Amino acid sequence: MAKAFASQGDLTEKKTTFIEVGPGIYAFTAEGDPNSGVIIGDETVMVVEAQATPRLAQKVIDCIRSVTDKPISHVVLTHYHAVRVLGASAFGALQVIMSEKARSMVAERGQEDWDSEFGRFPRLFQGHESIPGLTWPTTTFNDRMSVYLGKRRIDIMQLGRAHTAGDAVVHVPDANVMFTGDIVEYHSACYCGDGHFHDWPATLKRIRAFDLDAIAPGRGDALIGKPMVNAALDATKDFVRSTYLSAARVALRGGTLKQAWDAVRAECDPKFANFAIYEHCLPFNVARAYDEAQGIDTPRIWTAERDRQMWAALQG
Template sequence: MAKAFASAGDMEEKKVSFTQVGEGLYAFTAEGDPNTGVIIGDDSVMIVEAQATPRLARKVIDCVRSVTDKPISHVVLTHYHAVRVLGASAYGAREIIMSDTAAAMVEERGQEDWDSEFDRFPRLFQGHEEIPGLTRPTTTFSESMTVYLGKRRVDIMKLGRAHTAGDAVIWVPDQEVMFTGDIVEYHSACYCGDGHFGDWEDTLMNIAAYAPKAIAPGRGDALIGEDMVEKAIAATADFVSSTYKPVAKVVARGGTLKEAWDAVRAECDPKFKDYAIYEHCLPFNVARAYDEARGIDTPRIWTADRDKDMWNQLQA
């Protein structure tokens, strides 16, 4: 029998940190679990990423209430993945914002992703009974939009494909702080199962062009200071490149998915094996890289059954 996914056995509670990354700006982090950002304006609060369930979202709300009693008016979702969006109902926000591409991905593959992630990551879905259904935005944008929380300006933008085709970033210009979603990670593996390897590094460079003084990444510790930001962007680029290039070589010579898996392990294990969720992400990363190297531009939809079929191939 094939081994279970690494994440299926990860049931240990993670330590939560709530770190100030700028004036009125915070990163809720939990040792490699999905992060959430908090932007406090003059009269209300914006949340960036909703968590997987209302139960987890309430942990974020508790942290918000430790620093402000202002109402939560907006939730911005950087992409469509279930662990990021299904807790949105807990915030009671009047607006839920996504890019139009991310919103389309909810309709195209949102339920399949929910079923797939639920099967793979049971700890993150404790309390799933409260989820009212797929999270759909009330507001979408094509390339960019601006929200004013009183006088505080918040820019929400697409800077390129990376973690998904619909990725958004959130820029707070008065503090030069960016919330990047899973485009940038810190000592956590990138999940590339819906990724675009060929675009990811350019998107990272578009982020770097803003010269952020701090970044709240998708996973891992808050990145405070330009040096830490630069190192995290470089490490993310290295992770993506180190995953894709060995696979591209295997595909070029007509090799198998299993050969691609072995090649990535040889390249990435020495550098990234201690990263959070590394073993969880690796099979999905190899499978997506294998598809992209064969010319499949749009990631195939992951389902609970496809997950298992792929994993069985790699364990053979």
């Protein structure tokens, strides 16, 4: 029997957690669904990642209201993917922050990504009727910027390409806590369909150099303590390298995409098959790795039609 397309068969509601990862800093996690973060300042609150719809964003807001009544002033979006950004309107924030590159990707491929992800993740788009349209930032930056919530400084930085070309991380220096977006995952597959395999390990190395006390990853449990942080960085690097090298060996000798798929499965299944969204991500990851090995630097845009064609060729 053919596998259900992407995550269409995953209709089970996930249990959410809201855990403090540093003083006044929280991670909202949901068993492998996209995470969000909360940073409480002297007078206002910053949210990291907006969820896929205003309905899902309300779950984050409810958690915030369980710990503070301070208004939400900023939403930071680490990249452009629909499941991360389309709930932003629920927060009513004065500033919505993205890297300049991420904003350009909204302009270039934001609608196609929305249409694509809507087909892949039906459970995450419950209440999609309330999405007012594409999410555009009010503030952009190149390289880095700092936001002050009173005395609390928050550094928003581009450390290199990885999950996308516009990735940003959010660092709270007083607690040495970082929100990495999907550059780092924990017991969840990395989605590499818009990724940059060559650059990703170096970006992880730059994150490791912060010697962090905690990370809130893009998916999976909050990582508290240096041993857990380093284990997640190691596993993410292994996932990315194992996927790319297996596919690249096939592509560089003139093999087919299907042969690259078989090679990646042979290498990655024994190590990662129990990770969240592994089967969902694998075809997209192999297709992108195959392209990058052939010198295609800018990931091709995924459309709902391309998604289905690729899935039928590999997972069908």
